[in-house]
Every structure is written in C-alpha cells, then in structure tokens.
Amino acid sequence: MISALRQASRSYAAIPRRVAAAAGSPRLTPQLRTLITKKYTEEHETVTYDDATGLGIVTITEHAQSSLGDVVFVELPQLDSKVEKGDQIGAVESVKAASDIYAPVSGIIREINEQLNDQPGLLNKAPETKGWLCKIEMTKPEEMEELMTEAAYHDLHES
C-alpha cells in the first residue's frame, strides 16, 4: 500500500484508478490521467495535490475546526510569496486561541481564499472544501510522500 502510493506520486500515468481510490483521494477532475492526492499533517492541515496543475490546496482539517471552535479571523498567506515547508504562513483565530498555519509543503503561494476575509466561518462550515486557505505551486512535490494518509492522521489524534 505504501509503496504503491510512493509510486503513485512519481508516475501518475501508469497508475490505475483503484490506487487513488485506495488512498482515499477524492477525484476532483474527470481526467483519468490526473492524480489527485490528499495528505494530512501533524499540524492538522491537509494538502490536496493535483499533479496536472502542480498546485496543492491547503486546508485545516475537520478535526481542527471542531477543536478550535468558532473561527473569527483568518490571516491568509502573502500572495506570490515563496515558502519552505514548515514556515509559518498565516493564522486561524478563534475566540479562545490563535493557531499558526504552517506551510505543509514548499512552493509559491499562487492563490489565497479571500472569501475568508469576510466569512471566516467558512472554516467551520466546510474546512476541507469551501474553507480552503491557499494554493501552493509545489516546488518539491515529493514532499507529499512525507505527509500522512487520512488513516494515519485519524489514528494520531484518536489514539
């Protein structure tokens, strides 16, 4: 399973659909040849990498939003800034706490979800979809391999 995934992120063309399905990856586009991989970080973020565009969509997890409570302010990353994996790139503020957002992968911030400026509550309503934070043009797609699968993430915070 793990080796299959490693392979998956390297040469998408040869990978059958069921591998992507096994990784629990939602297929966001109809193109068969695009592999979209969703991974999780210990910092309670997700990255969904589309290797057709080279963009990784960064979100916080459902678990994160429920733990944080009502999000009232989101500090978004700087557009077009170059970030290294682990850099602090923004923050999510609930009444009770500020939580830093760390770049889960390296690259350039190509899009930010400006809707969050007016509607920070989107992070609670739809953290892993409409409440996305930014899109990173990944300079090191192989970093995806170092992140956790959905199952590994859930094991981590439920253990």
Add this chain to the structure above:
Amino acid sequence: MSALRTLTRTRLAQPVCRVARLSLRGLATSTGELKKTGLYDFHVANGAKMVPFAGYSMPLSYGDVGQVASHTHVRTSAGLFDVGHMVQSNFRGATVTQFLEWLTPSSLDSLPPYTSTLSVLLNEKGGIIDDTVITKHSDTAFYVVTNSSRRERDLAWFSSKLEEWNASERAKDGKVDIEVLDGWGLLALQGPESASYLQSLTSFDLSELTFGKSAFVPLEGFNLHVARGGYTGEDGFEISIPPQHAAEVAALLSKTPVQLTGLGARDSLRLEAGMCLYGNDLDEDTTPVEAGLTWVIGKDRREAGERGNFIGAEAVRKHLKDGPPRRRVGLVVDGAPARQGAKIFAPSGGELIGTVTSGIPSPTLSKNIAMAYVQTGFHKKGTEVEVDVRNKRRTAVLTPMPFVKSRYWRG
C-alpha cells in the same frame, strides 16, 4: 496549528507559546491525575467537552454550542457555570478581622455583614499572591473564595500566616482558624435573566440582594449561601452548595432559559468585563497599584500607621505615592487579535513599552480587545500604540475597561 497541538494527547507535554492560556492550564498534570468537582458526571451527561484546567477536569463547552453562542447567551439571557474548582474557606475567630486585614489591604473592619469585596493577598514585596472575594458574615466570621490555580500557594500561605498570627500577641483576644470547604459546590448563575429565574425558585426577595451582598437563601428546600456578583459583568449570583447536594442544585438551576456555560465563554466574558485572570493579568511581581486595583485598598489603609499595617504595605505605598512604573490597561487592536505575550511598542516603530497579558476577539463588540501592562506615560486612554502580532505591527488604542458595560443589580 499550534493550539491544536495541545489537544492531541501525545503533545500535552509541549505547551506552545501564544496559545490561549485556557488550553494550557493544568498541563503538568496528566489526565489521569485530574481532580473532579462534584458535578463531573453532570457535565458529562450534559455533553460537556472536558479539559484540564488548574488541576481539574472542567467543562470547556457543552454539546455543539459554540463559544460565541454560549457567550452571547449569557449576555442576553442566563448561563450556569460550575466554579466548584475554586477554593472556598471559612475563617473564624475573635481576631479574624485583624488577621485578614494583615493579609490584605482591604477595610474589612468597616465592611457591613453579608457584604463581599474583591481583595488581594499580598506578599512582602506587595506582589499579588492571589485575588480573592472576601465575604464578611460577622466580625468573627468570613467566607473567602480563592483561585484553584493558586490553591497550594494560598493554602500554604494561610497556614504559615495563621501559625505566626496565633502564636503572636496579636491573637491574644482569640485565635483564628480556617476551614477549607473541600468538595463543596460553587455555581455561578449569570446574565440578565438570572434574577427572574432564581426568584422563581425562592420566596426570598432577591431585589433586596444588591450587587456585593450575600444571604442564606431558601431554594426548594435547601438553604444556600448566595452572593450577588460574578465574573461576567452581568447581574448574577454565586451559590455555595454542600457536597451532597451540588448535582441536584445544578439540575435545578439549569432549566430553560439557563444554558450550561463552559470555561471558554467564561474567559471571554470576564475579559470583556475588564476582570483579571490570575496567572495572566496578575502575578507575584505585580502590585495592586500597577494592576489598576488601587480601589481594593481601603482609603483608611493607605497611610503608614496602625490601620496601614498589612503585608506588603511598604511597597504598595511607594507605588501609591510615586506612581507605579507600569499599569494594567485595556487595548483595542486593529487587524489580528493580540494574545498573551504580544509585545507593545510606542507608535511609529518606537521602543518596547509593554506586553499583552490577555487578548481575544470580543464576541460582543466584534473588536479585538486585550489587557496589557504598559509603561506609565503610555497608559492614558486614547493613546495610540503598536502591538506585534506574528511579526507585524498592528495599531492599537488604549481603551478604558470594562470593554462591555457592567450591568450589576444595584437596586
């Protein structure tokens, strides 16, 4: 996400800075060693999310009611808080007034019976060991509530000072003793609808019980100590309950429209009300003058002399006479909320002038509010300063507290 790190058990031992204090309290104790108030089962049955706080497992929130909704409910209706983790004590004895006037700068002598006052326990340097609410029942009996987070420090202090007092000439008219009401319940019913709700359960005329007063009130067969006041800025009551009845009374006090309210909302409500949280806004290196609590120092106790003799008096008087070097102030911060530890600078990239001690986005005001200490000179309302949040300077304005107007019942 740093705040969440504290939520996963594997990371409990690694507190991260700039995370709300709330989630960090009590982390030194593992979950297994946490104490429970008598209402633990009641909370769990009501869908509470329990978190470690000051050595106790306490409700952060209930069910799927978010912190903002819970907060707003207390401001507009009524909420019930379990504050049974706090330390309740009775002090008794012929010289108890003088004893407590030695430990605090309050004028307890002239305090009328069944009246409460906010006070501070001071160390020899005038630093605040704890803030406390002292209720006088008579010249020989006081009821004192102190913070759970300071339990060990306070009780050791009381114990050593009692020993010193009782062995001295000052106790010649009678010794003083302390009874810690361990296991007793303490519930805070808070909000504009709390009085009408409580009135429906008692024949006692609560309109007579104005802010700062207390009484033994018959409540559906119980006779309970009820003090009017609280930690939200709203009208409300703090009700002390013998251990065996705590859960029953909690059930009685939590019917519609009252909502059970957790520590999350408690923190945002108290901060809007401009009230201090010990450990954040007060500590042993801070005098009551610096803390903006000069009003707790009795007017007849400010000058040297017999009445002015209390532990820490010399340092406190120095701050009263010369002015304190720094002061607790309120801030409204633009952009991002400033949290505990955020540095404050003079305008236009000026020098470091202070530090934020508590800060939240205010649910009531939809502004970022904060408590802070700043150098004297920068403490006047309307002064513009800059606060560093995530390496960006944000403008902030010194704003009088309370941020949200208090609505106590004064009759």
